[in-house]
Amino acid sequence: MTSRRRGAAPVTLKDVAADAGVSVATASQALAGRGRMTDVTRQRVRLSAERLGYRANALARGLRTGRTQALGVHHQSAAASLATAYFRDFLAGAIEAAHRHDHDLVVLSSDTTRPRTSAPRVDGVVVVDPIADDLRARELMEMPVPVVAGEHVPAHMPPCAVVAADHATAVRTVLDAAAAAGARRPLLAAPDENSGWGNLLREVVVAWCAERGTTPVLVSTQFATRSVDTERARLTPVLVAHPEVDLVVGASPFAALGALQVLRALGRTPGGDVLVAACADGQGLREEDPPVTAVELPAHALGAACVERLVSMLDTEGGADAALGTVQTVPAPVHLRASTSGAVGVLR
Amino acid sequence: MTSRRRGAAPVTLKDVAADAGVSVATASQALAGRGRMTDVTRQRVRLSAERLGYRANALARGLRTGRTQALGVHHQSAAASLATAYFRDFLAGAIEAAHRHDHDLVVLSSDTTRPRTSAPRVDGVVVVDPIADDLRARELMEMPVPVVAGEHVPAHMPPCAVVAADHATAVRTVLDAAAAAGARRPLLAAPDENSGWGNLLREVVVAWCAERGTTPVLVSTQFATRSVDTERARLTPVLVAHPEVDLVVGASPFAALGALQVLRALGRTPGGDVLVAACADGQGLREEDPPVTAVELPAHALGAACVERLVSMLDTEGGADAALGTVQTVPAPVHLRASTSGAVGVLR
DNA sequence: GTGAAAGCGCTAACAG
């Protein structure tokens, strides 16, 4: 039996070797299936190992081999973020993928008050939603460890491999749908330049407008803001000053919901004389009247894709360097709803 | 600046020592704030470390000190379980607590098809919902590492410290409420003996009945079962055979919902001539007609409490051994709803 | 005050 008392000294390779009457080196090779030796010896070692309940010390192995079979995930305030469906689903996807490759998944301490005293014992890191002023994220991205960013990296952060939702396509779909329903002057409320996502949304909307000979009204929000009230306060003066706006695109559900409130207060009719959409779907949006058109962020798929990418970088010689700055994208379905007036349904 | 190329060799203590013109030993002590040396030397070392962007190698440190500053969580099929509010909230609580103590939280690979090849590099492990036939859980509990079980440990598993919701008090509250509304013959549908939770529920209900000179009807389910249909199929013959049952207590929401369906099909009136309750709250229960009385499992608090307990065991000499088999309990509020007929409201 | 040396448990190169 392998059952042993808690607190008993762990069984080391030395113990196994002694028990089997071979040297540690031979024992190591026997268990790893490497090296050349008689099958008898190998079996003897294996038996000893099993009988003693031997488990290799991952620390020692990692120190020697440089691989730990563990991957890290970082998200600013990971614990609080678990309350959001996005991070939760992302994490579930990441865990599934990591376990599929027999790696443990480490949720890295996101205490931002102090830097890490030691480098995390992981082979690579996924940084979810890298935000320029997140110190821990920056710290991780500067470490000599392969990093995959889940979502675009803002300027002034070290480059790394990126896996992101295909926001460009999705947002264009939304804009086209709104244009088909008559919209001409969009307003975009998106996170400021600390967010790569916000930057991308701005780029896309500006480009789309330019193609039509117009320019969007732009409002900056904070990535971490999770309140309809804040967004409403921010949008009110802008919408008052720009009565010509006939399409409000909010990055977050909160921005879209805030816009809805402001527009109604201004006597306008969402889904009628003004259209509204969000670049990230959320429960509240479906339940509004009118339901709000939104991009479905494929959180689960993104989490899995980030880990898959990381693993393949790890498995490829020089893979991490080759991946620097390259972007892999995951489709983001668009849910067209009544708030953009025209057609209704899902576009994948 | 500390920014360095990806793939560049990590800065080791040796580099720092060389840069500061001292030995590795001195460098180590300087950074740890231990040892006796002039403040000048210490500062010089610290400066070098910072300038080079030194981060201690957690593997090497762990190998030497036996502490890794990381804790593990195990749950059978962790990834799939993230879909449940329970595990998600539990994990959030655990992560918060772990980060509070500056530990990383490792979601251990729950691939049950093969045993771990190496022991996880963690100082302690939380096993959520230990199930007797979960091989990985058993494996972890047999390792020479402190373990805290989140929920009661079934028979035939190694003993360990336990943190559990106070099901006994909660279920008695439910039973008393039902009795006050006239219920006399309870049926309990709970997971089989592989689940410590199921065992406890049975004990409590049997004891409660014994105090009233009766015995409950007992139905066994599987812990992993997450479907109303399965539960309905299981309950149908039993409820047909026992028309005298006037209170159905389901361990999971699924069992309670299944019971509701069966009872209605049999022409009975939940909340009227038969009462229904669940030992774990879930979204579906609140939305039923009548809404179903249920115990709120304090998942977040449990997750946090498990980690806190683990940390305190780690900090106490011999704390792990002392904790073996002891149970710490977390209050579980009871939501009395119309399905148990009488009073309605929350009891904490 | 500071450095040299040993060793945590493991694996990889090279002897025998």
Place this chain on the structure above:
DNA sequence: CTGTTAGCGCTTTCAC
């Protein structure tokens, strides 16, 4: 075929 040796990066004891 198997054992010996060296060393991953760090901490700790003990000399100097």
